[in-house]
Amino acid sequence: MQPCSREMAAGGLNSPTTTTPSHQFQLHDLHQIHGGHHTHHFDPSSASADDFLDQILSSAASSPWSSAAAADLIKSPWADLAAGDSTHDDNNNGFFNDDPAAINLASKFRHHQINGGDTNNNHNNDNKMMLQQQLLMASAAAAAGDGAPLSLFNGFGSGSIQPQQHFHHPATQGAGGGAMQPGQSFGAGGGQSGAAASPGKSQPQASGSTGGAATASQGKPRVRARRGQATDPHSIAERLRRERIAERMKSLQELVPNANKTDKASMLDEIIDYVKFLQLQVKVLSMSRLGGAGAIAPLVTNDMSSEGGGGDCIQANGGSNPANGGGSESSMTMTEQQVAKLMEEDMGSAMQYLQGKGLCLMPISLATAISTATCRNQPSSPNLSVLTGGDVAVKDSTSATKP
C-alpha cells in the first residue's frame, strides 16, 4: 500500500482556490454569446448538426461540474500481479512517450488555467482544470518507475463532483508530487506578472540578445554603435530580419501563458512547452471519446469465456444505459465481475468499460477516506456505494456530493 500513502501525501498540494465566482461570470458570458436556452436532454443521433453544435457549446458552460472529471489515475495493484506485462503498457501508456516531460507540462500549465490567465478559454476554465488534473495524473502514473504502471482513467464519465471533493482525490505518484511544487510557484509568478511583455531595458542579456532591434530603441549605446555601420545592405537585411522576428515573438508572447520572459531563449522554451502541452491535451482527449448513440467500448458478456469466443458475441453497450452504478448491490456485483473479466484480458477495455459507466478504480484507503469524509458532510448519502473486492474498491463517482 505504499503507493497509496504517497498519493495521499501528494494530494495535499492539490487544493487551489475554487473558481466558482469567475465561472458564474463566464456562464453569463456564454449565455450572451450563444443566446440562451440549453437543455440537458439531447439525443445526439437525431439532432441536426447545428443544434448539436449549439447544445455542445452551451452545455459546456452550463454543466461543467456535473460532468467534471475527477482524475483518479491510480497505479493498479493488479500491476504487481500482472508481473509487469509490457503489452498493457503499450496499449495504455504508449501514448506518453516522454513521461517526465509530460508531468512537468501538465503541472506548469495547470496553474495558469486555474488562474484564468488565458482569456480565450474563459468558459472552459473549470473543464480545463479537470483535464489538466487528468493529464498530470496520467503522466504521473504513466511515468511511475515500477514495472508496469497502469493508468486508470476514471475519465470524463464521472458525473457530478463538487470542486472541493475533487481535490480530495490525490492519486499522483511521488514523481508527480515532486513536479507539482515547481508548478505552483511557477503559476503564482506567472499570474502576478501577467502577460505583459516587459521591454528589454533592464535585462543584462541584452548584449548578446538577438532582440537587439527592440532594445536599441531603449538607448543602448552598444547597439547604436553597431547600427552606425548600417549602410551595409547585409546588416540592413539582418536588422530587418531581427525586427521581424522580435515582432513575431511579441505577438506569441500574448498567446502563450507565462510569457513574462524577456529572454528570447526562455521565451522559445515556453512556446515549445506550450505547444507540446496542447498536443498532449489533444491526445488525451482523443482517448476519452465515447461514442455517439452508444459507447463503442466492446463488452464481453457474462457467458463469454474470453476473447477466444470470437468477435461475434461482442456487443457495444453502455451509452444508452442509465446510470445504474448507484443502485443495488447486485448491479455492482455484476459490474465488478465484468470488470474483473475484462481485466484478465486487457486493461484498456476494462478501463473503457468503467469509464462508460462513470466509475473509477481506486485503492481501498482512498475510498474509505473519501467515504468517511462524505459521510461526515452528508449523513444521509444514499447514493454512495462502495463495493470492496480485494485490494480495490469500485466506487461510483457519480454519487459523490452533487453541487
Added chain:
Amino acid sequence: MSATTEQLERNFTHRFLTSLRRINSPDSKTTTTHAAGLVIRRRSLRIKRAAYSSMARAAGSHRAWTRALLSRARSQRRRQQHDVHRRRQGREMGRAGKLRGLVPGGSRMEMGQLLEETAHYVQCLAVQVRVMQAVADHFSSSSSM
C-alpha cells in the same frame, strides 16, 4: 479577433462532429476479432487524426502548417507511413529545431515564418482543445446521467 475565432470554432466543431459520427457508426470495424484494447487504441488514434484534419481544413489552406498537416494526413492514409522529414533548414539544433519539429511543416520555414505559423497554430490548437473538451463532456454527461 474573437469573431474569426468563433467562426473557426464553429467550422471545426462541425467537421469534427461529422468525422466522429463517421468513426462511431460503422460497425464493420468494431466487430472484429482484435483485442478490445487494440480496438480502443486504434479508435483513439483515428479520433486524433480526425481532429487534426478537421482543424487543418477549418483553418484554411492559406497557412503553411495546414497544408503540411493535410499532406501528411493524405500520405498516411495511403498507408505509406514513412515520415518524410524534408530538411530544408538542415535540422537546426536547439530550441528552434524543437519548434520546427512540433509545428507541421516547420522544417521548411525560416525563423520569421516559423514564429508566425506557430502563433496561428497555437491559436487553432487552443480552439481544438476547447471544442474537444466540450464534446467529451457532452458525451460523458449524456451517457452517465
